[in-house]
Amino acid sequence: MERNHERYMFLKWGKQAFSRFSVVPPGTGICHQVNLEYLGKAVWSELQDGEWIAYPDSLVGTDSHTTMINGLGVLGWGVGGIEAEAAMLGQPVSMLIPDVVGFKLTGKLREGITATDLVLTVTQMLRKHGVVGKFVEFYGDGLDSLPLADRATIANMSPEYGATCGFFPIDAITLEYMRLSGRSDDLVELVETYAKAQGMWRNPGDEPVFTSTLELDMGDVEASLAGPKRPQDRVALGDVPKAFAASAELELNTAQKDRQPVDYTMNGQPYQLPDGAVVIAAITSCTNTSNPSVLMAAGLLAKKAVTLGLKRQPWVKASLAPGSKVVSDYLAQAKLTPYLDELGFNLVGYGCTTCIGNSGPLPEPIETAIKKGDLTVGAVLSGNRNFEGRIHPLVKTNWLASPPLVVAYALAGNMNINLATDPLGYDRKGDPVYLKDIWPSAQEIARAVELVSSDMFRKEYAEVFEGTEEWKSIQVESSDTYGWQSDSTYIRLSPFFDEMQAQPAPVKDIHGARILAILGDSVTTDHISPAGSIKPDSPAGRYLQNHGVERKDFNSYGSRRGNHEVMMRGTFANIRIRNEMLPGVEGGMTRHLPGTEAMSIYDAAMLYQQEKTPLAVIAGKEYGSGSSRDWAAKGPRLLGIRRGDRRVVRTYPPLKPDWDGDPAAGVSTGRNA
Structure with a gap:
């Protein structure tokens, strides 16, 4: 509440300024699930x-x-x-x-x-x-x-x-x-x-x-996951180790990787972090946390695992973020909450967490071990998006799975384990336990789902617009127009209306443009305008620090979309994007031509703006796929980019679409971003 106080003030101002504008306060759930269940x-x-x-x-x-x-x-x-x-x-x-x-x-x-x-x-x-x-x-x-x-x-x-x-x-x-x-x-x-x-x-x-x-x-239909970096890349459960190995081979400098486990100490205990470790297991996202059958299945699987003495692997950060409070009610009614808690799937809140990059940092010893061994680790989540760099900066492979499979991978702790054939752990007697041994039957799941009642929904939504005492305590000035704060790092007056005329200016030819980036195929809106965490050494991170924001209060790019200064610095700042102008380099880097020095895309764009040089980006097929994110058009426009892909800009006016027939406008490099 403290971190997002300014954003909540803006929403409360809107509530009093507009007669047909209502606000469901924070802490209630994910908007899509609240809409499905109530609105x-x-x-x-x-x-x-x-x-x-x-x-x-x-x-x-x-x-x-x-x-x-x-x-x-x-x-x-x-x-x-x-x-x-x-x-x-x-x-x-x-x-x-x-x-x-x-x-x-x-x-x-x-x-x-x-x-x-x-x-x-x-x-x-x-x-x-x-x-x-x-x-x-x-x-x-x-x-x-x-x-x-x-x-x-x-x-x-x-x-x-x-x-x-x-x-x-x-x-x-x-x-x-x-x-x-x-x-x-x-x-x-x-x-x-x-x-x-x-x-x-x-x-x-x-x-x-x-x-x-x-x-x-x-x-x-067969048991499946999707990964390691696109939701459409479905993998049968038994083929996951092979798919993980194939993805690891594509990582940069893989030939030089040792792949040996890295020793680390946490809470006074020595451990080894292996390559392929599952470091994040999250039951999260509106995709599955609105579904009683898969959530009850996760709880039942956890119950059977705990009963047999299985434990979550120590390097796995687990979490449970339901889409609404009703989920907590029926898990408690089924007496499954204690078993999820025992395996580390504690309630962390009602809303979007890991699926949008809000899982928070990994324990410091884990992060250090990943960096030391240059390990390829994984995240398994019940979400809908697994694009590169979205879940966590240090996690290179991300896998979408059902909630019960998320729990199973937290027990196994490694993407190299074949859950279809290998044991995911050992019971108190030392006997192997397989996934089939703890997977709940359809009858068990059905009996649990029968506990979901309409009274649960009525109770939780009876005062849906009231909010907590913290929400009620937020005071705003009653006015028809919003009072912009010049020192705000969250909400700033947009520059898009500067010098705007009643009639659009005539379209002019572009001369003397420079290429800012040459990208591959499947450059999503997450690559163009990330939604996740902000790195301290990034242009956006430096901007926030220069404005007195501590690292712990950076929040995410998604939370700062009301500040164009942050968002333009975050454009093309995805940590996994690859610009072919700098072969072998990951992240939002480029060259300021005709020079050869590597620098951030933002810094180069600002130099070009000083020189009054228009810019272009060349990308392959599926450029701009993913979210309907207008900052994927507005951000490049603020950097001075004058040519953009038709898929992104057909709706959003800041960029001029590609022209037909120019091969440079639709280069298919055969390589991913």
């Missing part, structure tokens, strides 16, 4: 000119995983801040009618297979099919056995499979979830009546007409 209505009704009208619920949100609400039959997707601000001020969101891809689901998930395994398979298939800029609608009789929480998991990862949204139509399962989550009987009746009257109701056997289709028998 979303599926059908709205209001009195207009003395007559009640009903219309479909819809949503745009300033986070790419806004798409989660499509699991409830609400059409929604993520937009950048510019679009959201315009919508808040009453402007329409316009778009071309998109292609709609039909994804037919048949069959049922087999014993031991989770919704996470399903969504990773769906993500892989849709990425291969190609759905960028398209809607995806799920249909087929497989939906009859797919709970709404599983649908929300699939809808949540729409950005990862590239679609604008992944929509599930309203049906009986939608109504069942609305009742469970405490929606009123009147609302549930309205949703059913309206959906059926408008032809929006899903009936068994429906075969809508789509632009294109693909099909999956859910009985074919």
